[in-house]
Amino acid sequence: MTRFYEKKYPDVDELVMVQVMSIEDMGAYVKLLEYDNIEGMILLSELSRRRIRSVQKLIRVGRNEVVVVMRVDPDKGYIDLSKRRVSAEEVVRCSEQYEKGKTVDSILTQVARKHEGMSAESLYEKIAWPLHKQYGHTYDAFKLSISEPDHVFAPLGLDPDLLTELRSTIARRLTPKPVKVRADIEVKCFSYAGIDAIRRALQAGEAVSTEEVPIKVRLVAPPLYVMTTTSTDKVAAIDLMEQAVERIGESIAQEKGDLVVKMKPKVVSETEDAELKALMDKFEAQNMDVAGDDDSEEEEE
Template sequence: MPRFYENKYPEVDSLVMVQVQSIQDMGAYVTLLEYDNIEGMILLSELSRRRIRSVQKLIRVGRNEVVVVMRVDPDKGYIDLSKRRVSAEEVVKCEEQFEKGKSVDSILTQVAKKRGVPVEELYEKVAFPLHRQFGHAYEAFKLSISEPDNVFSSLSIDADTLADLRAVIARRLTPKPVKVRADIEVKCFAYAGIEAIRNALQAGEAVSTEDVQIKVKLVAPPLYVLSTTSTDKVAAVELMEKAVEAIGEKITQEKGDMTVKMKPKVVSETDDAELKALMDQFAQANTDVAGDDDSDEDDE
């Protein structure tokens, strides 16, 4: 991997992702994945807060590790690192940052291949300036999908490269629609039970917004399915939860009850296929019953 960031060396106290290359008596030799694979070392004393019984249980060759930079000597090329000083929260933070860096690298590599230029050139002209301006080139790329002029206006790249860059970003980072579903059973044995159920389900659909439309379908009484499709997974799940809550409140007022069979969640094509098969099964059963009734009447 090339250098993800403008500085050749990481700053002291910064978190970095490394890959373990070898384990020696002094410690572990690693390469810094975000800094053009330059070499660093995790001293044996910096591997763990506890007494080390087996180095192999703490660190293995080929594995990626999150470490913190303790010392940097650019003249000698020494970088001393620590694994034991990194908290669990810092590991998550560094892993997220590393994934963003890999996404940027993947996009720039694809554009560089298409344009026939070194990827390092695109880092200099695109990633580093955007990183300075937006905190991370990944955040700039995401923003560029909706506000390209605000993001790219300051860059010094030719129109063809910019067009290719925008095309790859759109393909890689544009949110893909997901389907969110919830399964519920709604019952009401009061005098106006059917009307009460209808009103409750309509209360659920009424929670819909312009961006997230919730639809209710009958599978077979008393089972109903709520579904919606949205590019904002979190918002869709939250709105679906409100819809389920609205149905529950409404049917309770009507002396009925609701049971959640499946909480709102993102579903796959397999889940959808299973649901369709179930609905087809009930539809076929109803058709068979209707046909049997007709044949009985003919016999009479």
């Protein structure tokens, strides 16, 4: 682990991620994870806004905490921190920033291992810190480099072999992986043209599809249908699937039919996908069994 940022110490009022090392009478000793594990302290009075009855309920050794910097004395090496002055929104923001930093650190460490005599620290100096200064965070620069490598890396003047390895590692780690989104619905319509009404409603749902988020509807067993899509943009896929479900509901309602959402659109795991396939195979097998029974009865007659 090295410094995520070029400066050696954090600024006053900066949010930082720390890990609790020990709890003493004065407060908790911690290490600053983004600043080369330098030591800091959360004073007992800065642990909580409420009266402290049990320190162990507020903070535990080994746990990561988001805190804000109150005082920094570089000469003596003192860093005073506060947990009680951090809002829930700030915890989320700092946690996201820390995860970005961990990803960058992992990428640079991997690249350094592939090049003999090169350290992660030297890559921070050559790559991470200059990009952080220009783009606000090295992670954001790495993400942009997937589509615009020359724009991001040309000013750094990196060795061609190093650049190739860096780009390859970034692509493996940061290229979005497709996720599967699914929704289960029941669609019923008992009017004279009910089957056609259901078909039109399902087609209306599929028509919401885009090139990036294609939606397919399949029959499991009447009246249960499954809607699926695969996309690298999870949020967009769920949002579009919700729109498709709404469109189906509107269409079938006009035909005096009914829509029941059995499972709202969500990302499904391989296990859930396998369970669905097993269920569909089961229904298909049952249908074949019934057809076989009919044939045998006709032969007996």
